[in-house]
Amino acid sequence: MADASMSGSLAMTGPRGAKPKRALNPRNIMLYGILLLVCLYYILPLWVMIMTSLKGMPEVRLGNIFAPPVEITFEPWVKAWATACTGLNCDGLSRGFWNSVIITVPSVILSIIIASVNGYALINWKFKGSEVFFTILIFGSFIPYQIMLYPIVILLREAGLYGTLWGLVLVHTIFGMPILTLLFRNYFSSIPEELFKAARVDGAGFWGIYFRIMLPMSLPIFVVALILQVTGIWNDFLFGVVYTKPDLYPMTVQLNNIVNSVQGVKEYNVNMAATLLTGMVPLVVYFVSGKLFVRGIAAGAVKG
Amino acid sequence: MGNSIEVKDLTLNFGSVSVLKNMNLDVQEGEFVVLLGPSGCGKSTLLNCLAGLLDITDGQIWIKGKNVTWSEPSERGIGMVFQSYALYPQMTVRGNLSFGLKNAKVPQPEIDKRIARAAEILQIQPLLDRKPAALSGGQRQRVAIGRALVRDVDVFLFDEPLSNLDAKLRSELRVEIKRLHNQLGNTMVYVTHDQIEALTLADRIAVMKGGVIQQLAGPQEIYNRPSNLFVAGFIGSPSMNFLPGKTVDGGKALVFGDQRIDLAGYDGGTVLERDQAILGVRPEHITVSASAPAGPSIPAVVEIDENLGADSLLWLKAGAKDICVRVPVEGRLPAGTKVHLGLDIAKASLFDTKTEQRI
Secondary structure (H helix, E strand, C coil): CHHHHHHHHHHHHCCCCCCCCCCCCHHHHHHHHHHHHHHHHHHHHHHHHHHHHCCCHHHHHCCCCCCCCCCCCCHHHHHHHHHCCECCECCCCHHHHHHHHHHHHHHHHHHHHHHHHHHHHHHHCCCCCHHHHHHHHHHHCCCCHHHHHHHHHHHHHHHCCCCCHHHHHHHHHHHHHHHHHHHHHHHHHCCCHHHHHHHHHCCCCHHHHHHHHHHHHCHHHHHHHHHHHHHHHHCCCHHHHHHCCHHHCCHHHHHHHHHHCCCCCCCHHHHHHHHHHHHHHHHHHHHHHHHHHHHHHHHHHCCC | CCEEEEEEEEEEEECCEEEEEEEEEEEECCCEEEEECCCCCCHHHHHHHHHCCCCCCEEEEEECCEECCCCCHHHCCEEEECCCCCCCCCCCHHHHHHHHHHHCCCCHHHHHHHHHHHHHHHCCHHHCCCCHHHCCHHHHHHHHHHHHHCCCCCEEEEECCCCCCCHHHHHHHHHHHHHHHHHHCCEEEEEECCHHHHHHHCCEEEEEECCEEEEEECHHHHHHCCCEHHHHHHCCCCCCEEEEEEEEHHHCEEEECCEEEECCCCCCCCCCCCCCEEEEECHHHEEEECCCCCCCEEEEEEEEEEECCCEEEEEEEECCEEEEEEEEHHHCCCCCCEEEEEECHHHCEEEECCCCEEC
16 A cells, blocks of 8 residues: 555656647747738738728729728729619620529539439449449540530430520530539448348339438538539539520630729739639628538548 | 248349359248358349349249239338448438438337337447547448338348458447347348358358359358359368378278378268268368377378467368368477377268269
8 A cells, every 4th residue: 555655645746647748849840830821911902802802993903902902992892783784785794693593503403413313223223334424424524525516516406405595504404414423433432331121122113212212311422412512513614605606605704804894994803803703602602611522522532 | 930031043143154053042930141251252142133123034033922023112011231331411310211201201209119119129329410420330230220221121131241341340340230130030031251250140141152052051061061163162261171082992982192091980971982082171170189089180291380369279180181280279280209199080071072962
């Protein structure tokens, strides 16, 4: 007993518990210093854009692009949204915004529905030639879009869809298919096969298993697909300008036309505001679902 | 008592690979049959074919007198328990148990009744409203068994149900499955690579290799009279000792090295004279003594002594051949001891080296 307490008290004199950490050691200074620099580098353009968009034209002409506005004005934003001119139309970005919404929403929903069923069928209901089918589908994602621009123009013309929003929706849905199918297929392949077998023994069919077993387990990958598609389709310029006509231009094309229209003075503040407005939707989607996004990417990447 | 499951000339090919070859298997009603074999022998594949989860290439499958060869899994009157439990993670235990019944449009009062019964048999009543993630491995496997139970079917298929559990739980659930079988009297087909499970649970064991059933017989028969070298080596731990040699004197004795082993009392067919034969003796059918015993024996030298607690394994060298003997703990001997090994010929097996079949 005495011995034990002796050694116990001896031990208490030395270091005990968690090892203290110094916050300001050379390693941390280097690490956070560099991180801070990189952050600044990336945030700077955004800063310039926001500041410029809040200035009046006289203040913009002074040339201090980094300085915050002396007199804050939201007029450039209003103008960019509602009255900026592109050619004959003078209703700003608002028209393009609604066009983009009408294009993006059905394209995203359609492509995700079809691709998820594709991926599910390719993994769990293998049919004769399913591997070949998948290979061909994936091959599609390696072909540059530009090659297919003109053939698709002809196809859409023959189908009577050229120059309509639905034509563009169709194009987006098809072009989203390879990567989305791959994404869903890999995710579903990480769901244990025995679960699928158990459901079959339990009498669930193709759709029963899809809706009641697979879907509830696949929220993360649906979020990933949603983000990929919303940002991809929203930011698309090429298809928008090729397959629609001026009345139906999506927001990105509208933005380009506003920024590049050369009549009178270049209104940098309006251009900045217009650009920020256009980038708003993907930005909001990222911030809202950022957490799920990372989790979903990781979840899909584990296998396949 | 008719046949519960009949497999007739079942063949399954994956592309050019033949997985199951012209297989025939009859399972009596209420019988517990274990499919046993090493990895890749086709035992799980056969079970999946029975369940209807794999399309077969040729042959027929009959369950309860009905040809189910082309039936959907849910129409075959089977319940299946998987190695990884395969519980639906987003549903509660109750949801898991009722999923199949709801698909079959069983009325709700009946569902409640069957769940209550299954929960009572498996003692999972307190768990019914939990999600699978909140259950331990043993509890999950109980629920998985429950999911087969509520289907109220005649045939249970088990696909290595205990392989994911630790040793203690495994032996507990093994006893429980045996009890369940006694209580319900269902036909059960059970796939495992664990011979202890096979020997303890089975009414009959089908030992498989390369997509072919090597021997189908009761556990004792398989253990005592293995039909070929593969079965003899696969069943039993440590494995049977094989003494290669040739039979002489019209099959009255085997010459092993420079030793003559008298085969009087061998329980099998006529031995005849063969240039090459193998005598198989299990480690527990060999006795160790300091001087040559009365019966057939060979001299050997102790190499290693392994203490297993209940008994002990002696590894010896007889000429160039390694031999293992199971002895009581008090029979342990230091390395280098020279001894005589008495062979119990009545319990030994003799194999033809070329055909690998038991003589």
